[in-house]
Amino acid sequence: MRYLIKNISVFDSNSEIQTNQNIYIGKGKIENLSHNEKNIDKKCQIIDGTNKLLIPVITDLYSNLKTPGEEHRSILDQEISAAIAGGITNVCCLPSTDPVLDEPSLIKDLISKANKIFPINIKPYAAITKNLAGNQLSEMKELFDAGAIGFSQAEQPIVDTKVLLSAFEYAKTFGFTLFLRPTENYLSKNTYANESSIATRLGLKGLNRNSEIIEILKYLALSKDIGTKIHLSKISCKESLEIIEKAKNENINVTCDVSINQLLFSEQDIDGYNTNYHLTPPLRSKIDQEEIFNSIKNDVIDAISSDHCPVDLDKKMLPFEESEPGASSFETFLPLIFKVAQDHQINITKLLSKISLEPYKILNNKKYDLNTCTNIDFCLYDESLSWIPSQSSMKTSGKNIPFEYELRGRVSHTFVDGKKIYEL
């Protein structure tokens, strides 16, 4: 099938929005129509692009598909459908599954199962250590060859620094990237909120911010010495961003992302013990949030991740500390990015590049070029649609959404490899 999208705005490879474009998609490629309208296939499907924005290659660097492990709930089917409905065409998922993604066959199996549902680009991270236990390195080369995009310990840090050093050295040998979520093992154990006056008042066990800072300093020291490319996931503290900025100025091979949740919510939201705000890392202070916005503007933060984590309702209907952390955010990701742009006066092109072009570059070490790419992935975002995320309007298995307001804008179409795979 070929498509003609008329009168569309396009977020292009130079992070600029071009308005009033006519886009013809033939053989998986995009062609701007201004000069060669004669070559259009007359049978092509025409899509009205009025009020729509074409956003290429939305790439999510941190999500939890809970597969393998919860097949009995058909969870993969629902989460892949949710990603597509959110316009996310590149989904990087964590290895903290059951069993842990530490065997090449598990990586191949996950990719194959996902592709049977939809031809989406599933990019699993394999575990850095066997069973995420932090003792023995996993077979990184084999896992990479099986389709792992990089290596991660999810939320479980490597405690043994000697093993960590080996992981850095081994990854460097093959040019692999380590995707690390900085959290210190002992400080983070049994904590449920940002350590602050609010946590004190609510009696919740707080996470000391040094948990994140100490781990970052450790990773940066190793990266500086060994040269391993590292990506730091879900940064949440002001001090962490200051350290990362300094590291980047010293040309340490580091990039980082922040969770969409940290942009939208703060620790004040946990007042009232709403378990939908039980997240990892915990929601931080307004001061941290302000620094996150600054760091997006000055590019210390390279990417924004959805931090999608579907949680069964029963696991949220518990006292705060007993509830399972996480929020469902595939489907609300893009509208919330627009909300952040509006609420905090951040240029939308800056934010869009941090969910598409920048994370793509982190994964692939090259720029995404919409005009020359032969397997184009993109979504159409309709800014005129308003909707309220609810159990019935969402495809994800987890109904754990930490807000109840109306969202303006929604993904109307998703294309992978030039083929339309989703239409609202």
Place this chain on the structure above:
Amino acid sequence: MHNIQLKNGQLQHLLCIEGLSRQIIDEIFVRADSFLDLKNNNVKKTDLLNGKTICNLFFENSTRTRTTFEIAAKKLSADVINLNVSTSSQSKGESILDTINNLIAMHADMFVIRHNQSGAAHFIAKNIDQNIKVVNAGDGYHSHPTQGLLDAFTIRHYKKDFKNLKIAIIGDIKHSRVARSEINALNILGVPELRVIAPQTLMPFGVKDLGVIPFDNLDHGVKDVDVIMMLRLQKERMDSALIPSQEEYFKTYGLTSKRVELANPDCIIMHPGPMNRGVEIESSVADSNKAVILPQVSFGIAIRMAVMSLLMEKK
């Protein structure tokens, strides 16, 4: 925080002290006074809650608090059911809400709940039939409102009013729901100088925001105070490296008769119990005529009677 324990300014549940008005606390105190009068007149029981069923639902071990709640309920002529949940349905995998809803189906009118998770009582109150009342008997590090109230009631009994008092709370402030409830209650009641005394490892983050003056030196902290409120030191604090030993703790933060001399000569000494003699308090201090530790227990029954009868009357 949306205060779900209040509806149109009226108390629906007692979940924490935070958000209560001075008027509500005074109402509880006046009611507790009347129950003390009953005792003084040798009246053992009233029939205020005759026919009502109160479930003491303790997800965490407790002897003293559960017993005083039970006595208070029985003095009000309520039927009392004690459930030690850690040994029953929870161990069979039943969810906390299912346990509660089953008891509601058995016509429970009120739950007295103790749980090791902060916010557990809020969670239950938010998710059950709004005609059923919830009294928090301690949730994690968060709140133990009846203890906070009975401690304030004890101070009121001995000091008459709160206007010119200097009060010091000594011990593991960080992990203490009792301390948080005492601080909240005494702030609402207008105590002008509230001090907390502990080593930094037992002091919660941002403690000043609770409305207290922190001290890490006991001698400085107790100087000229009118009330000393001790907290129990739990043994697991040593295991988690928060203090080196009981001996060193007693040496630096134990209340000795010598240290009591630094306080106002007519100061009173309180402790929520159970006490660790020789760890946080010297025996001679605990047994001195300044100690009001046993009257606290008796006042606890009056306060719990007041809270339960107030909640049920509003039903």
